[in-house]
Structures are given as structure tokens and as C-alpha cells.
Amino acid sequence: MTFFRSRLAAGWLVAAGAALSSPASMAQDLELTITAPAGAGGGWDAAARSLQQVMMETGNARSVQVINVPGAGGTVGLAQFVQGAEGSPNQLLVGGITLVGAILTNKAPYDLTAVTPLARLTGDPLVIVVPKASPYQTMADLMEGIKGDVEHTIWAGGSAGGADHMLSALVTQAAGQDPAKVNYVAYSGGGEALAAMLGGQVTAGVSGYGEWQGQIESGDLRALAISYPEPIEGIAAQPLKAQGIDIELVNWRGIFAGPGISDADKAALEAAIAKTVESPEWQDLLKARGWSNYYAPSDEFAAFLAAETERVRAILTSIGLVE
Amino acid sequence: MESLNFLLQGFGTALDPMNLAFAAIGVLLGTAVGVLPGIGPALTVALLLPITFKLDPGGSLIMFAGIYYGGMYGGSTTAILLNTPGESASVVTALEGNQMARRGRGGPALATAALGSFVATLIATMGLAFFAPMLVKVAIQFGPWDYFGLMLIAFVTVSATFGSSPLRGLTSLALGLWLGLIGIDQLTGQARLAFGVPNLLDGVEVTTLAVGLFALGEALHVASRHLFNDEKPMAIRGSIWMSREDWKRSWKPWLRGTAVGFPIGALPAGGAEIPTFLSYTMERKLAQKPEEFGQGAIEGVAGPEAANNASAAGTLVPLLTLGLPTSATAAVMLAGFQQYNLQPGPLLFVQHPALVWGLVASLFIANVMLLILNLPLVGLWVRLLKIPLPWLYAGILVFACMGTIAANPSVVELVMLVAFGILGFVMRRYDYPIAPVVVGLILGPMADSALRRSLQMSLGDPMILLQHPGSATMIAIAVLALVAPFLFKSLARFRQDED
Numbered sequence: 001m002t003f004f005r006s007r008l009a010a011g012w013l014v015a016a017g018a019a020l021s022s023p024a025s026m027a028q029d030l031e032l033t034i035t036a037p038a039g040a041g042g043g044w045d046a047a048a049r050s051l052q053q054v055m056m057e058t059g060n061a062r063s064v065q066v067i068n069v070p071g072a073g074g075t076v077g078l079a080q081f082v083q084g085a086e087g088s089p090n091q092l093l094v095g096g097i098t099l100v101g102a103i104l105t106n107k108a109p110y111d112l113t114a115v116t117p118l119a120r121l122t123g124d125p126l127v128i129v130v131p132k133a134s135p136y137q138t139m140a141d142l143m144e145g146i147k148g149d150v151e152h153t154i155w156a157g158g159s160a161g162g163a164d165h166m167l168s169a170l171v172t173q174a175a176g177q178d179p180a181k182v183n184y185v186a187y188s189g190g191g192e193a194l195a196a197m198l199g200g201q202v203t204a205g206v207s208g209y210g211e212w213q214g215q216i217e218s219g220d221l222r223a224l225a226i227s228y229p230e231p232i233e234g235i236a237a238q239p240l241k242a243q244g245i246d247i248e249l250v251n252w253r254g255i256f257a258g259p260g261i262s263d264a265d266k267a268a269l270e271a272a273i274a275k276t277v278e279s280p281e282w283q284d285l286l287k288a289r290g291w292s293n294y295y296a297p298s299d300e301f302a303a304f305l306a307a308e309t310e311r312v313r314a315i316l317t318s319i320g321l322v323e
Numbered sequence: 324m325e326s327l328n329f330l331l332q333g334f335g336t337a338l339d340p341m342n343l344a345f346a347a348i349g350v351l352l353g354t355a356v357g358v359l360p361g362i363g364p365a366l367t368v369a370l371l372l373p374i375t376f377k378l379d380p381g382g383s384l385i386m387f388a389g390i391y392y393g394g395m396y397g398g399s400t401t402a403i404l405l406n407t408p409g410e411s412a413s414v415v416t417a418l419e420g421n422q423m424a425r426r427g428r429g430g431p432a433l434a435t436a437a438l439g440s441f442v443a444t445l446i447a448t449m450g451l452a453f454f455a456p457m458l459v460k461v462a463i464q465f466g467p468w469d470y471f472g473l474m475l476i477a478f479v480t481v482s483a484t485f486g487s488s489p490l491r492g493l494t495s496l497a498l499g500l501w502l503g504l505i506g507i508d509q510l511t512g513q514a515r516l517a518f519g520v521p522n523l524l525d526g527v528e529v530t531t532l533a534v535g536l537f538a539l540g541e542a543l544h545v546a547s548r549h550l551f552n553d554e555k556p557m558a559i560r561g562s563i564w565m566s567r568e569d570w571k572r573s574w575k576p577w578l579r580g581t582a583v584g585f586p587i588g589a590l591p592a593g594g595a596e597i598p599t600f601l602s603y604t605m606e607r608k609l610a611q612k613p614e615e616f617g618q619g620a621i622e623g624v625a626g627p628e629a630a631n632n633a634s635a636a637g638t639l640v641p642l643l644t645l646g647l648p649t650s651a652t653a654a655v656m657l658a659g660f661q662q663y664n665l666q667p668g669p670l671l672f673v674q675h676p677a678l679v680w681g682l683v684a685s686l687f688i689a690n691v692m693l694l695i696l697n698l699p700l701v702g703l704w705v706r707l708l709k710i711p712l713p714w715l716y717a718g719i720l721v722f723a724c725m726g727t728i729a730a731n732p733s734v735v736e737l738v739m740l741v742a743f744g745i746l747g748f749v750m751r752r753y754d755y756p757i758a759p760v761v762v763g764l765i766l767g768p769m770a771d772s773a774l775r776r777s778l779q780m781s782l783g784d785p786m787i788l789l790q791h792p793g794s795a796t797m798i799a800i801a802v803l804a805l806v807a808p809f810l811f812k813s814l815a816r817f818r819q820d821e822d
Contacts, residue, residue: 045369046658049369049372068366069732070525070731071521071522071524071525072521072524072525073507075521075524076521076522076524105512105513106507106521108521151782152782154779154780159509159512160509160510161512165512183779183782185510185776185779185780186511186512187509188509192591192647194591194645194647195462195463195465195591195641195645195647198463198645199463199465199466201466201467201780202780214645214671215645288663321511321512321513
């Protein structure tokens with residue numbers, strides 16, 4: 001116990017994880033700082049801290065610190081990162097599809113072309129659910145309902161302009177209605193939206209599958225479809241694509257380095273992340289967190305990012321959030 | 324009684340020496356981060372997550388719960404002693420608590436806060452153990468219309484309570500509401516009143532406003548009067564413990580605060596602030612000596628502190644039964660559950676009863692530990708007040724700035740802190756109440772989104788607010804509370820005319 005306590009006292013303020021023992025023989029010389037552009041408790045914070053934990057466990061970095069820069073859907077953290085990490089070989093940033101959307105809706109001064117994409121890491125399926133008492137049994141029923149009355153089809157989900165909102169707009173569009181008419185009630189997160197779903201105040205809801213997993217398994221919510229392109233092991237709900245609705249939307253998270261870093265530094269960081277992602281420790285962690293592996297190396301991620309940015313812009317324009 | 328049986332087994336788990344040690348570490352850390360500016364329990368738990376990954380899930384969750392409860396205890400200390408509320412839930416405690424401290428009654432203020440927290444946590448944790456599954460069924464029926472009704476009650480009671488005249492109270496409240504509009508609108512994702520400053524997009528941080536108005540404003544005010552006053556440190560008058568009268572005046576507010584705090588804390592969007600406001604208003608109305616309010620009335624510390632801690636226990640209801648985190652700390656604790664492949668939610672009580680009941684039992688134990696830890700500390704804390712005033716206020720200035728910077732490292736935040744400090748000074752100088760500004764900032768955005776969500780669901784029909792019995796009742800109460808004082812006054816005048 002004293003062993004544990006002394007460790008705590010020494011390390012908890014600076015970088016708690018740094019006290020973890022890692023096999024010194026394997027340790028590379030990387031001393032990294034990961035910026036999570038969100039407060040403690042969110043998905044990006046969790047992603048940054050998971051990466052911190054596994055990179056040090058597997059010896060792919062000697063030390064990793066996580067700093068939180070919350071604000072404006074991640075754009076405050078992004079701006080600070082762009083200014084502070086120019087050419088730096090040891091600074092990383094976590095981001096995802098919500099950041100792409102927030103950059104557009106907030107008219108942020110920097111977008112993701114200002115930073116260097118290193119790898120796409122995880123991708124979570126979104127799930128479309130209805131309350132237990134809902135008359136809708138299948139995705140087709142819901143689509144029929146939207147077609148009949150788009151305004152009375154009330155959606156609940158996370159923040160306005162986020163991935164949940166985008167999916168509701170895509171489904172509305174696929175049902176033959178104007179996505180600008182989607183009646184989407186934004187909550188501060190999946191949790192608050194969950195209460196509205198369980199209380200039967202809304203027609204349908206969208207969230208990350210993991211967030212509502214408990215209620216889906218207990219039967220309090222009925223999952224109609226997931227937005228992932230392929231079926232996922234352990235999830236009974238089938239992809240939209242498999243149900244004949246040509247929509248896919250993945251809540252992906254990726255990792256970036258600062259602007260203008262040298263090719264050698266970029267290669268070193270890429271290699272460290274690739275090794276981390278391949279490790280069994282990372283696979284275990286994905287399983288524990290309920291995340292899906294969606295790894296793509298730098299070049300593939302950069303191309304994906306460009307396409308995704310245009311797609312998100314088009315969706316948000318169709319909702320009317322971006323001009 | 325099946326629950327009782329489970330709870331006894333839970334105590335078996337929690338009294339394991341290892342788990343006791345985890346609980347002790349938790350409450351120590353929690354109290355420390357509650358007192359230190361800028362580091363909240365959420366960040367502490369997040370920092371500890373990777374360390375605890377290798378430990379047994381029961382032990383580390385018990386430690387997290389200790390941190391959570393400890394943070395709630397610690398937050399009141401700086402509010403009372405330094406007028407620097409570390410978190411929004413302690414804002415109300417600072418009102419009377421600091422007045423008590425400045426009248427040499429810091430000891431009883433801290434003691435009633437600690438004991439009130441203990442009593443409230445004890446009762447609320449029992450509520451969590453026995454009523455959680457039932458309570459949550461009611462809580463999820465609470466629609467946006469009901470939240471709006473609740474906000475209306477809070478607005479009316481608060482603006483009528485604070486300040487020397489309703490007009491001054493309403494002016495301050497309006498200022499707070501305006502500040503609350505700044506930032507990204509939750510329902511449309513569009514920026515309001517941010518003037519292109521990215522740091523304003525997330526709105527004004529409640530603690531920055533509270534610390535600026537309370538601590539900085541106070542320090543400036545004292546400095547401006549310093550030339551005309553003799554310098555005298557705040558003497559400690561009487562015992563540092565609670566007198567018989569203090570006890571008599573405290574126990575009812577503890578119970579009432581708990582009764583308000585626990586159910587509102589259990590609401591998915593209830594929060595810890597509203598119950599503290601409501602409790603303060605309630606105590607002021609019910610007090611034997613209402614004239615003491617604003618001058619250091621012990622009821623004004625006892626009630627809100629109990630409400631604050633009861634709502635902290637209430638927050639665990641939706642977390643454990645729905646997997647629904649309603650505060651930042653709860654969100655990080657949820658991540659803690661997930662890292663052990665535990666999914667909080669309707670099935671958690673069934674699938675992992677040993678863990679859940681061990682956690683609940685350790686909450687009781689953490690509560691006792693906190694009381695044992697905090698009561699002796701009272702004697703130590705009050706000595707802080709013997710520091711000569713210029714030193715003390717210089718210290719408060721450093722403490723306030725440090726805390727703000729630690730919580731949100733940006734120049735804009737610091738500029739806002741100073742601006743709010745000057746605002747607080749001006750408001751004090753011209754006798755405007757300060758608390759309604761903070762109330763407006765907290766409740767404004769909540770009421771805004773509750774109302775607009777209701778209207779969105781009814782496709783713009785305002786009658787939805789009256790069609791639900793819950794919201795109709797609450798709106799009626801709010802209207803009554805608003806009109807009744809005027810009605811009584813004119814009635815009284817009418818009678819006088821007749822005589």
C-alpha cells in the first residue's frame with residue numbers, strides 16, 4: 001500500500017500514467033504530449049488517455065502526457081495546437097468527425113488541413129433506436145413514419161451539428177423528405193438524450209452504440225439499425241446498408257501531429273502509433289471500451305479526411321447549419 | 324428486505340482492509356482537490372484512471388467514489404473562509420458562510436457545513452440504496468416542460484430573495500441572464516454574442532464569474548475601504564465549535580436541504596446548483612431571525628451545504644441505474660466502469676450485485692471518514708483568518724487567479740476574471756446583490772433550452788407547458804410565489820384603509 005501511495009504522491013499531478021512501469025529495454029525515446037480538445041470525461045479525452053496508457057505499456061513511447069483544452073467542439077484546442085505545435089516532433093492532437101463539423105459550424109480560424117494527419121484510430125457505430133413502447137418495429141416502419149410526417153418525427157441525440165444530428169438528417173433525406181425539416185432536439189450528450197428516449201418524449205434517437213448498450217440489451221430501447229458499413233460482432237442491430245438504405249456514418253477518431261513537421265519525425269510518430277495499434281494491449285482496450293478498430297495509416301487517413309470534410313459540409317448545408 | 328441483505332454483504336466487501344485503504348486515499352485526495360483551486364474531482368479521477376487499470380475494479384471504484392464525495396466536502400471550505408467558491412455548487416455557501424467567518428464564526432460555519440454534509444450524505448446514500456430503481460422511473464418521466472417549470476420556480480424565488488429591493492435583484496438577475504446567452508446555442512449549434520472570440524464560444528465559466536464577483540470584487544472593496552478603517556484581523560469570537568443554539572438552528576435545515584437536494588440531484592439534468600438556491604430561499608423564508616440573512620445566518624450554510632451533498636448522492640442514481648452520467652465526475656467514473664467491462668445501466672444491479680452494493684457501502688464508510696477528517700481540520704482552517712487583512716486578501720487574489728488559470732489556461736479567461744472582479748466591486752459599491760448574477764448565468768441557459776425543447780416537441784404550441792400536470796403545477800407555484808407577496812401587501816393596505 002505504501003508503495004502505491006508514494007507513487008501516487010509523486011506522480012499524480014504531473015502525469016499519473018508516467019508512474020506505470022514499462023519495459024525499459026523496449027522503450028523508445030519519444031516523450032509525447034497529447035492534446036485532447038475537450039474536457040475530462042468525453043470521448044476525445046478517453047481516446048487520448050487510452051493511447052497514453054497503451055503507448056507506455058507497450059514501450060512505444062517513454063512518456064506521454066495528456067492535456068485537456070476544452071471549448072467550442074474542439075476548435076479552441078485545435079487553434080491552440082496549430083499555433084503551439086508547429087514543427088514539433090512530440091506533440092499530438094486527438095480529433096474526430098465532430099471536430100470536422102464544429103470547424104464548419106463555428107467558422108473556426110483553422111481547419112484540419114492545418115495539421116498533419118497521422119492515423120485514424122477508432123470508429124464507433126451510431127445506433128438508431130426507438131422507445132420500447134414505439135409502434136415502429138423495423139427501420140422500414142420508421143422510414144415510413146418520416147415519409148408520412150417529418151415534423152412529428154422527433155429525434156433526440158447529442159449536440160447540434162454533431163454526428164448524431166448528421167445521421168438523423170441523412171435518414172430523413174433517404175426517406176424522401178427535406179433534411180432541413182428534420183425535427184432534431186439536441187441534448188448536451190447521449191446521457192440526457194437517453195432520459196428523453198426512456199421517458200417516451202421523442203420518436204427516435206441517435207447515439208453511439210456503447211452509450212445506450214445497457215438499455216438496448218435490457219429491452220428498454222429497441223435498436224433498429226447501426227450506421228456502420230458492416231455488421232459488428234455482438235451487436236444484433238443490422239447496418240443501414242444491409243437493410244437497403246444506402247447510408248454509412250462512422251463516429252471516427254484520429255490522431256494528428258502539428259503543422260509542418262519533418263518527414264523523419266512524421267515517420268517516427270507514424271511507426272510508434274502503428275506498433276501501438278497492432279499490440280494486443282490496444283485490442284484488449286478497444287474491447288473493454290466498446291470501440292471498433294478503424295485504423296488507417298497516414299496517407300489513407302489524409303485522403304479519407306478530405307472526402308469526409310466535403311461530405312460533412314454537404315450534410316450540414318442540407319440541414320441549414322452551414323451556408 | 325432483499326436490499327438490506329445485499330447492503331450487509333456490501334459492507335463485508337467494503338470493510339476489506341484493502342478497500343478501506345482505497346476509500347481513505349479517495350477521501351484524502353478528494354478533500355485536497357476540493358480545497359485546491361482549479362483541480363476538480365473530474366480531472367483527478369481522469370488522471371488516476373490509467374493507474375487503476377491494473378487494480379481490482381471494486382477497490383478503484385470505491386476510491387473514485389471517495390474522491391467524488393471528498394471534493395464536495397472540500398469545496399465548501401474555501402467558499403466559507405476565502406469567499407472563493409471552488410465550484411458552482413458552493414456559491415450559495417459562500418453567501419452566509421463567509422459573512423459568518425468575517426464575524427469570527429468561521430468555526431461553527433465549517434462545522435455545520437461538515438456535519439450537514441455528513442447527515443445529508445448519510446440520508447441520501449440510504450435513498451440511493453433503497454429507492455434508486457424506483458426514483459429513476461420518476462426521473463425519466465421529467466420532460467423539458469417540467470424542467471422549465473422547475474427553472475421558473477427557481478427564478479422567482481431567487482430574485483425575490485436576494486438584495487435590498489426586488490428591482491435591484493432583478494437587475495442583477497438580468498445581467499446574469501445576458502451573460503448566460505453568450506456562447507454556442509445548444510439547440511442550433513450557432514454562436515451567440517461571442518463576437519468572434521473563440522474562448523467565448525463555450526460561454527462564461529460559472530466559477531470564473533463567481534470567483535471574480537465574490538473573491539476579487541470583495542478584495543477590491545476591502546482595499547478601497549482600507550484607508551478609512553483600522554486594520555484588524557478577523558478575530559475568532561466564541562468557541563470554534565457549534566453552540567447549543569447553533570445545533571438547534573442547524574438540524575432542520577440539514578434535513579430540508581437533503582429533501583430538496585437528493586431528488587433534484589437524481590434528475591438527469593437537475594444538477595447541484597438549483598437545490599442549493601432553493602434551499603437557501605427556503606431557509607430564509609422559514610428562519611426565526613430572517614434579518615440575520617446576509618449577516619451570517621447559520622441556516623444559510625447548513626441548508627445549502629446539505630442540499631449540495633445530497634444532490635451529489637442523487638447524481639449516482641441515474642449513473643448506476645441508467646449508465647447516465649449527469650456531471651463531469653460521473654462521466655469519468657463511467658469510463659472507470661467501462662474499463663473493467665462493466666456497463667452501468669439497468670442490468671448492473673443484477674449482473675454485478677457484489678460490486679454495486681460494495682460501492683454503496685463504501686459510500687457510507689467514506690462519509691464517516693470525511694467527518695473524522697474534516698472536524699479536526701476546522702480548528703486548523705480557522706487560523707487562516709488570523710492572518711492580517713492585506714496579506715489575506717493578497718493571498719486570495721493569488722489563489723483566485725491561480726485557480727482560474729489552472730482550470731482553463733488562457734489569457735481571455737484571466738481578463739474575464741479581472742473584469743468580473745471590477746464588476747463585483749462596482750456592484751458592491753452601489754449595493755446591488757451579486758448572487759443573482761451567478762444564478763442567472765446557471766439557470767438562464769437551462770431554462771432557455773428547456774423551453775425551446777418543449778416547443779420543438781409540440782411544434783411551437785406553448786400549451787404543452789400546461790398540458791402536463793407536473794409542469795402546470797410548477798408554473799402555478801411560480802406564478803403564486805410571484806404574485807402572492809404583492810397581493811398580501813395590497814390586501815394589508817386595503818384593511819388598513821378600512822380601519
